[in-house]
Amino acid sequence: MILFLLILVISALVQLWLPWWSMLLVAALLSYLAGKSYTHAILSAFLACGIVWLGYALMISGSEGNLMTNRVAELLTLPSSWLLYPISFIFAAVTGAIGAWSGFAIKKFRQ
């Protein structure tokens, strides 16, 4: 739970300044420092990173609306613009998971 929260907060903060892949580094670093097992690290990062993106996307949609989201869904020929939310969630979640996997693998290697 602590790892999950740490990744959630820190990955959200760094992405305000750094590119999207900074969350991969955050997940790796924190998994290295606080990961208990592969499952624990990967699952924490998967959920934390996914929720950061999903949450922020929902926040924007709440305050600014969905006009661009709808157009992008049409551009990508998606049947519904709501699919962009799970797509963004999965994308960030996978990014975080790969990072956590790498971070925890380094930890294991050094033990």
Place this chain on the structure above:
Amino acid sequence: MHWLRLFLPLAISLLFVYAMNSRIGALPPPGKFFSPFTGFWQNNESGVVTAEEINITGLTGIVKVVMDKNLVPHIFADNNHDLYLAQGYIHAKYRLWQMEFQTHAAAGRISELIGERALPYDRQQRRFGMAFAAECAEEAMMADPMMKEALLAYTAGVNAYLAQLKTAQLPVEYKLLDYQPEPWTTLKCALLLKYMTYELAGRSSDLPLTNILKTYGQSAIDSLFSGTPYVVDPIIPAGTVWDFTPLPVPAQPAGWISEVPVPEDQPAPHPDNGSNNWAVNGSKTASGFPILCGDPHLGLNLPSYWYQMQLVNKECNVSGVSLPGVPTIIIGFNEKIAWSETNVDADVLDWYQVKFRDNRFDEYFYDNQWKKTTKRIEVIKVRGTDAVMDTVIYTHHGPVVAQGDKELMDDDFPKGFAMRWLGHDPSVELKSFLLLNRAGDYKNFVEAMSYFSCPAQNFAYADVENNIAIWVNGKFPLKWKEQGKFLLDGSKPEHEWQGWIPHGHDPHVLNPARAFVSSANQLSTDTTYPYYINWSMDAPRRGHRINQVLEAGTQLTAKEMIALQFDNKNMTADYLLADMIKAVNESALNPSQLQQLQSLKNWNRMAEAGGTEQTVFEAWWKKLNNAIWDDELGKEGLQYPDADITLTTVKFNRNKSWIDNKNTPATEELPALIHQSFIEAITDMEAQYGADVTNWQWAAVKNTHINHLLRIPALSRNHVSTSGNQGIVNATGGGHGPSWRMIVELGKQVKAYGIYPGGQSGNPGSPFYDNMIDPWSKGLQNELLILQDANEKNAAVIATWTLKN
């Protein structure tokens, strides 16, 4: 195994980041694009505008930007520098991507953004000398202190916005194509002006006409390609006495016809480019003050060409539309005067046959000696691959566009010919707009006009002193009659342009007896005008209709004028429908054909969105045109005569040898062609849209669409249901039409109305991206907010921004 457990995840991490940070085919890098921190999510916009304080380096005082409910900014500044700096800043804030993309397009730099497939387009822009033209214009503009100040301040404003722009806030098109904006320059302002010049004065029919001359002889030219309108209703009223002593016109040299075998491709003069404007003086209005109206017709794009603004400082208080990328208001009004432009279509682009000494193109023959060419090396950067070099050969006439070796986008340029184009000459149209924005009377207006050279425009003018005027205005070469109608000989000095028509001799009229002025791209003058401007201009169908309505009008108000801009009377049908119906043999029709003919008999000749008669008439008219001309003039490299000639041919049953179909042994007569065309039109309609005529509604068949500049359907509007068509006052066709409609009622307190098919924001994620399309499609207009003071209380104001250093 131990090592693999380490390296597998690390390798996957690296690969994943690399792959997801790169474009996948035409798709943007998914990592950047889907991120709510930087990607498309950030371009969602609620449209709520709140008061802001913005620091901008370079401002000398405080600038107030008052935003109204249509997102129109009203800029109040102390001086010209601050005014144009703020204008540049606001243009960039709302239209950055469009301004940069259009200047990239002008300069032939699209391959940089989208790769090799834009090379034929870019190469053509380079060969056309677009950057060369912009450089000449920039130099001329920067030599004048007034223009220099405006351009430098405007450029600083755009760059101030760029300096503040965060990645997350980049317009979505940058994210889609994955590139970054570059700093704005004064050259880009010039490029944008040349982009418009090319749109409006970058075409000629010299090549197809030469082909027709060679194929069918002088008699074909005389009967089909000479400027005799079906209805004579010139812009400057017939009989106007010229207030100048004309210069002698150069003598026409002995006949010379280019021997180059030319037929290549169907040429592409844009038949839809047209516009309307008019002004009525107080004797015809309810208020006793003039009303001026204008609606320029252009390709319908998103974001729109135009951006509405009010610009106020101690020198001016001017409202109307601006072109993002250029300082000033281009069509508009201030407290004293109003103006609007339509295109003249002057013949200012001619082709010269050039004889080169050898295939190194170093020298060419001119005036009995060999003259050196200059060469300009163009480097076209191409995304994803090496840059392409192209050498453009310049003679003293201008660049050789088609060298015959490499692929250009259009294939209708005479090969090996040099292009003489007025757009290449140094010019200062910006000065005209700076002066117009500040003009207070007719004298100021005429002075402003004297700086405007290309693309020549019909400027309608009205002022609060009850003067109305129209100038067919531009720099016109002093030509012999019809010089440059055909290809010219580049080795003979007497084939060149011989000088210029003095500005005071441009066709114009002040306060004509009929109490109104108007233009709709038709012939400028009657035959007494001593100079040659072009052999053909648009058929006066729109002009004729406008003049009929204005002639009859009394006690006119904005309401009637708004209706006239949305007038859908099909004048072609008005002229010919009765004759065409008479030629149909009703006993040979089947019941559905008979029913359609019956509807046409009862038709009020209005091209309404929901009607089917316009659809049927249009199909019939097209069939008839093809039936008359296709056998002789449908071949590649030739062209049909203007609509005028077809009107005359059908109305008076002239040109019988052309009516006959050369591909059949029989001799066809006009009534038979009309009858047959009708049956074919109905048959085609039934095949394409089905037997149920409710599917034949004009708006559905016409399908007005407003495409995003990148032609991405998700960013475009398709199926806009609206009336009108080309050749009709409401000239809304499929992808072309009134790009801005404006009505100005002058008076003690000026009142104005306007609308354009788009919205003030260039962001497709904003409700202000396309919010004016629906009211525009119904012919509605917004009352324009005109503020006297930044602190003025008005219900239409939604927020005020303070800009300061």
